[in-house]
Amino acid sequence: TQLLEQSPQFLSIQEGENLTVYCNSSSVFSSLQWYRQEPGEGPVLLVTVVTGGEVKKLKRLTFQFGDARKDSSLHITAAQPGDTGLYLCARPNSGYALNFGKGTSLLVTP
Amino acid sequence: KAGVTQTPRYLIKTRGQQVTLSCSPISGHRSVSWYQQTPGQGLQFLFEYFSETQRNKGNFPGRFSGRQFSNSRSEMNVSTLELGDSALYLCASSLGVGDVLYAGELFFGEGSRLTVL
Numbered sequence: 001t002q003l004l005e006q007s008p009q010f011l012s013i014q015e016g017e018n019l020t021v022y023c024n025s026s027s028v029f030s031s032l033q034w035y036r037q038e039p040g041e042g043p044v045l046l047v048t049v050v051t052g053g054e055v056k057k058l059k060r061l062t063f064q065f066g067d068a069r070k071d072s073s074l075h076i077t078a079a080q081p082g083d084t085g086l087y088l089c090a091r092p093n094s095g096y097a098l099n100f101g102k103g104t105s106l107l108v109t110p
Numbered sequence: 111k112a113g114v115t116q117t118p119r120y121l122i123k124t125r126g127q128q129v130t131l132s133c134s135p136i137s138g139h140r141s142v143s144w145y146q147q148t149p150g151q152g153l154q155f156l157f158e159y160f161s162e163t164q165r166n167k168g169n170f171p172g173r174f175s176g177r178q179f180s181n182s183r184s185e186m187n188v189s190t191l192e193l194g195d196s197a198l199y200l201c202a203s204s205l206g207v208g209d210v211l212y213a214g215e216l217f218f219g220e221g222s223r224l225t226v227l
Contacts, residue, residue, distance in 0.1 A: 040220065041218075041220050041221075042114070042200050042202070042218025042219050042220050042221055043153075043200075043216075043218050044218070045215045045216065045217075048215075088152075088153065090153075093155065094166055095158065095165055095166040096141055096143065096158050096160075096165065096166065096204065096206060097143065097155040097158055097166045097168065098143075098155065098216065099155070100145075100152055100153035100154075101152065102151075102152035103152060103153075
């Protein structure tokens with residue numbers, strides 16, 4: 001099993017702060033996805049990155065794929081309470097199965 | 111368009127019983143995957159069905175099984191329930207075609223939360 005390590009596991013910040021969460025593996029990814037899961041709901045895809053060094057922006061969220069395609073990061077600028085949730089990274093495993101990291105649980109308080 | 115629908119949303123069973131969970135994918139999606147989510151292990155892949163055929167299977171015991179019908183709806187069954195089977199079971203649908211190395215978007219349902227007493 002190709003493990004994805006996410007850090008930190010938990011993060012509690014105040015509204016307006018910036019934060020970065022990480023997703024790492026010992027092996028190369030062909031692609032990587034980031035999902036956000038809010039309480040009581042299923043995960044929702046935020047972004048897919050496929051090229052080493054790729055940077056994608058989604059409003060206040062910036063996603064980066066490492067040059068060696070073994071790591072990825074998600075940076076949130078000026079976090080808002082609506083950003084609260086579980087952030088999951090995922091990579092293709094076999095066929096259409098995905099391997100997920102255990103996630104970073106983010107709490108943004110007003 | 112309508113999203114992925116999972117039923118039931120919540121259920122409580124006792125050890126030794128069996129349970130069947132249902133998933134209706136997005137119209138036009140032919141791939142349905144099932145995942146188990148627990149606080150300790152996170153999201154773990156159970157199996158994936160495409161056009162009524164199991165295309166991939168995760169590392170779970172044979173007590174976990176599934177099937178897909180001709181209308182792409184899917185069910186999963188867990189027999190002889192154990193306390194450790196308590197989890198959120200998530201179903202995801204996707205088109206299921208194209209380059210697997212660049213995984214297409216999975217659309218998840220809200221899950222079925224199973225509690226085993």
